[in-house]
Amino acid sequence: MARKDFKDFIIEGAEVYLPSLSIDCVIFGFHDNQLKVLLLKMKKATQWSLPGGFIFKNEDVDEAAKRVLKERTGLSQIFLHQFNVFGQPRRSDSNFHRRVLKKDGIELKDDHWLFRRFVTIGYYALVEYSFVNPTPDNFSEFCMWRDVNDLPELMMDHRQILDKALQTLRQHLNAHPVGYNLLPVKFTMPQLQKLYETILNKNLDRRNFQRKILSYGILKRLKEVKKGVAHKAPYLYTFDVRSYEKALNDGLQGGW
């Protein structure tokens, strides 16, 4: 979006977007054995923010989320899951936005649509780190991956939204194709384990983990091994998509 488009956006927003509603996305990636989140560094402010946006008046809400995802990552066909609505009246601070925009040389009336109350719909997304091309929006100076264990200060209630997304991801780990969406096509067992450990925030026994995950019958071991690594080279695995989806439909977890 060029400068001119931004002006149009600010002026015409009230016309083209559904009022009162916004979208915020928590985009997870996995790299260097760490769980990452894609964040935007705001212009003229120290805070960061989640990628977000608004919904066109005739647009499906899920489609709007996909559009935002595409704009920030370059990716289509992303695993996307709506997880919570944040609807406290005081969640946004209109003065904050006014100040930030003013520093950027933009002054708007007090009753401008951007300053009104927004109820936001939280989505979390799972993407393959290496495919992403992080792209800032009009409110941000850059867009980059941040480690979930080393987060900067976030604007408004975005930290709360992020925490809730992480909590949801944890609960979904056994019922959704989390590994499949976060890892590259070929990966090693230690990588997969580290992913589970990071999301669950606990250590797992290497041998028991392998036994359990293999018992699901959703992995295929390849003939290759990982190359260019120190120590013993681990085997590479891929997800057996067919049986993975079947297993997830039936539900992987225990229970009744």
Place this chain on the structure above:
Amino acid sequence: MARKDFKDFIIEGAEVYLPSLSIDCVIFGFHDNQLKVLLLKMKKATQWSLPGGFIFKNEDVDEAAKRVLKERTGLSQIFLHQFNVFGQPRRSDSNFHRRVLKKDGIELKDDHWLFRRFVTIGYYALVEYSFVNPTPDNFSEFCMWRDVNDLPELMMDHRQILDKALQTLRQHLNAHPVGYNLLPVKFTMPQLQKLYETILNKNLDRRNFQRKILSYGILKRLKEVKKGVAHKAPYLYTFDVRSYEKALNDGLQGGW
């Protein structure tokens, strides 16, 4: 809400409510060993609808849901859980409402706020059947419990919303105090089992169910037995609230 209030509501709605957003509630109860849902029979139409409402401009979304719940059931302090947003542009059919209102002698302009697009936030609630005082709203002629296995035709996408709520309830069964909120204070083991069977839509072995549910240590067996029943009188149980909440925090289900 009296007749006059209804007129006010229709006229002033655009002023007092947050635009574009609505709330729909799937209220579950348990009675006669059946899972029930509280539904409204619409005026001048054959369809039924879920209890719903709108959000005041300065009202917390969760509070709005509680308000709706209170209006339809008479209850405060209800277990309430937001589960999904339904945001397809074509989910509501403005002609449907127009027709229904016209039959009721009410004609509104085509651009009336009630006919605009609404994104709705779905909540499910768990209530104790016997405490509920079903109360219709202005769009409905009566309000009553319906068996989830014998549902009438619902307006718009309310059937889809209900199904999603049921699916969510199933997933939450081991992680939320479902039994605690749906059953009376004192209940029998067969009652609790029937509740689980109904929600999960499958039969469970009586003896294994008892063993497992008792192993959680969340139930207290009382000295009393159920009276006035045919055959052997079953013991009565209550939830041990303290250990129940503790167990739910840790998560009852298996997994990692």
Place this chain on the structure above:
DNA sequence: TTACATTGCGTCACATTGACACAATGAAAT
């Protein structure tokens, strides 16, 4: 050539689960 971190494979005790047996209870039928 050796050291050593890491990987692949396996063992064992114990807990959990699914399937089922049997006696006890008490209202309803005779």
Place this chain on the structure above:
DNA sequence: ATTTCATTGTGTCAATGTGACGCAATGTAA
């Protein structure tokens, strides 16, 4: 009063799953 029988309380047993380890194989780095 006695019998019937659906229902409840308790327990058994084999199969399976889980947690805690041991040990040899691998292959880079010392």
